Amino acid sequence: DVKVTQSSRYLVKRTGEKVFLECVQDMDHENMFWYRQDPGLGLRLIYFSYDVKMKEKGDIPEGYSVSREKKERFSLILESASTNQTSMYLCASRPGTGGREQYFGPGTRLTVT
Amino acid sequence: AQSVTQLDSQVPVFEEAPVELRCNYSSSVSVYLFWYVQYPNQGLQLLLKYLSGSTLVKGINGFEAEFNKSQTSFHLRKPSVHISDTAEYFCAVSNTGTASKLTFGTGTRLQVTL
Numbered sequence: 416d417v418k419v420t421q422s423s424r425y426l427v428k429r430t431g432e433k434v435f436l437e438c439v440q441d442m443d444h445e446n447m448f449w450y451r452q453d454p455g456l457g458l459r460l461i462y463f464s465y466d467v468k469m470k471e472k473g474d475i476p477e478g479y480s481v482s483r484e485k486k487e488r489f490s491l492i493l494e495s496a497s498t499n500q501t502s503m504y505l506c507a508s509r510p511g512t513g514g515r516e517q518y519f520g521p522g523t524r525l526t527v528t
Numbered sequence: 529a530q531s532v533t534q535l536d537s538q539v540p541v542f543e544e545a546p547v548e549l550r551c552n553y554s555s556s557v558s559v560y561l562f563w564y565v566q567y568p569n570q571g572l573q574l575l576l577k578y579l580s581g582s583t584l585v586k587g588i589n590g591f592e593a594e595f596n597k598s599q600t601s602f603h604l605r606k607p608s609v610h611i612s613d614t615a616e617y618f619c620a621v622s623n624t625g626t627a628s629k630l631t632f633g634t635g636t637r638l639q640v641t642l
Contacts, residue, residue, distance in 0.1 A: 424569075448630075455537070456634060457618060457635050458618065473629070505571055507572075515560045517630060520571050521571045
């Protein structure tokens with residue numbers, strides 16, 4: 416079974432702090448994704464990566480950056496957290512070929528106070 | 529560009545009743561279609577997918593969906609729901625290119641009661 420893990424289930428940070436959200440997958444998938452999930456808005460893509468050291472902006476990249484130094488790990492960085500970044504953050508991975516479904520981690524609920 | 533519309537934000541239903549969750553998509557190219565389920569405080573789990581072939585797709589937990597190209601729909605159905613089906617359901621679409629991304633609908637909350 417594919418396993419996608421996220422470093423924290425719940426996180427509380429203060430406004431202005433630098434926040435790191437970590438995601439690790441164990442299936443050698445080429446593609447990795449970061450989404451945020453908000454009530455009534457569904458999932459919105461923040462950033463994605465098709466390979467190590469590669470990154471592409473998604474639909475809502477403002478206020479975020481990412482890092483992918485190793486194939487299995489994809490980090491989301493909030494350089495200076497703000498209250499409007501309070502949300503559920505979901506990481507996903509997908510192989511480069513074959514079925515197009517993405518495999519999701521359990522999510523990190525981030526609260527910025 | 530593509531988009532997904534889930535018109536029903538909430539669907540209440542009694543246990544053992546049938547249910548249909550509606551999904552319509554918009555795309556100028558060929559698509560793949562997915563339904564995901566999210567149980568409380570969990571990530572998303574794939575229910576079923578349509579890539580090609582038969583337009584009636586069967587998934588896990590007794591769910592099925594039918595791809596209708598002319599109506600650009602991919603409605604999810606279950607003939608008899610259980611309390612444990614209470615969850616949020618997301619429809620998603622991607623194009624068929626190798627560098628495809630998923631576009632999600634806003635979700636439908638299925639509430640099953642006795």
